[in-house]
Amino acid sequence: MKFAVIVFPGSNCDIDMFHAIKDELGEDVSYVWHDETSLEGFDAILLPGGFSYGDYLRSGAIARFSPIMKAVEEAAAAGKPILGVCNGFQVLLEAGLLPGAMRRNSKLTFICKQTELEVKQGDTMFTQSYEEGESITIPVAHGDGNYYCDEETLKNLQANNQIVFTYKEDINGSIANIAGITNKKGNVLGMMPHPERAVDELLGSADGLKLFQSIVKHWREQHAITS
Template sequence: MKFAVIVFPGSNCDLDMYHAVKDELGEEAAYVWHDETSLEGFDAVLLPGGFSYGDYLRSGAIARFSPIMKAVEKAAAEGKPVLGVCNGFQVLLEAGLLPGAMRRNAKLTFICKQTELEIKNKSTMFTTGYADEETITIPVAHGDGNYYCDETTLKKLKDNNQIVFTYKDDINGSVANIAGITNENGNVLGMMPHPERAVDDLLGSADGLKLFQSIVKYWREQHAITS
């Protein structure tokens, strides 16, 4: 399986994402610069954290217009796994691939710490390696991670089982303690915590590795069905 790691000017978690896939997961990965226009040959797309374009205007607002995003949208429409982490989540929101928006953290401070999450949907292609309501430890590092949506959107997220991760505690003011959501089709996941920084016990947790393993398991099952 081959993963594309999208690199925007200002990305700073692309190395972590590459390491998680290449060294810990044992799958193929390649960096794709923001001005590329094709993702042909890739089976999954990863949008890493950082400060794309310096977070000018809003986090992810300029990256949304990068040439590569048309290819990301195409990959999402084709049903390929698309994962956006932290700034990558913000980009997916700005691009309209996920509903809602990000605001400054409720206390207006940057948060960087290990965080406990609860698995709210273990049936997605990203979470089959987890158990229902399992508590996992994944680090966060963000200043604009306060997820917001209106009541209508929140109801839709709940009704469609699109809420995948929630914080056990209110760390940033996010609506319903949401830490990660998918699109309606379940193949686009955005999350503020960093699973790529939790792939080895030496890093404080290996709970994030199951997310990447779940993607590979899903892809192999689908490949076996269609081959």
């Protein structure tokens, strides 16, 4: 399976993401610069954290207009797994690939710490290696991680089982303690916590590795069916 790590000006978690896939997961991975226009040959797309374009205007607001985003949108429409972490989540929101928006953390401070999450959905292509209801430890590092959506959107997220991860405590003011959501199709996941920083016990937790293993497991199952 081949992964693409999209690199925007200001990305700073791209190396962490590359390491997680190459050295911990053992899969093929390449960096793709933001001004490329094709993602042909890639099976999964990863948008890492950082401060794309310096977070000017709003976090992710400029990156969503990068040339590569048209290819990301096409990959999403084709059903390929798309994972946006932290700033990557913000880019997916700005691009309209996920509903809602990000606001400043409720206490207006940058948060960087290990965080306990609950796996709300265990049957997605990103979570099938977890148990539903499982508590996992994944670090966060963000200043604009306060997820917001209107009441109707929240009801739709809940009704369609799109809320995949929630914080076990209110760390940033996110509505319904949401830490990660998918699109209706279930192939685009955005999350503020950093699973790529939780792939080895030396980092304080290896709970994030299961997310990447889930992607590979799902892809292999689908590939076996269609081949």
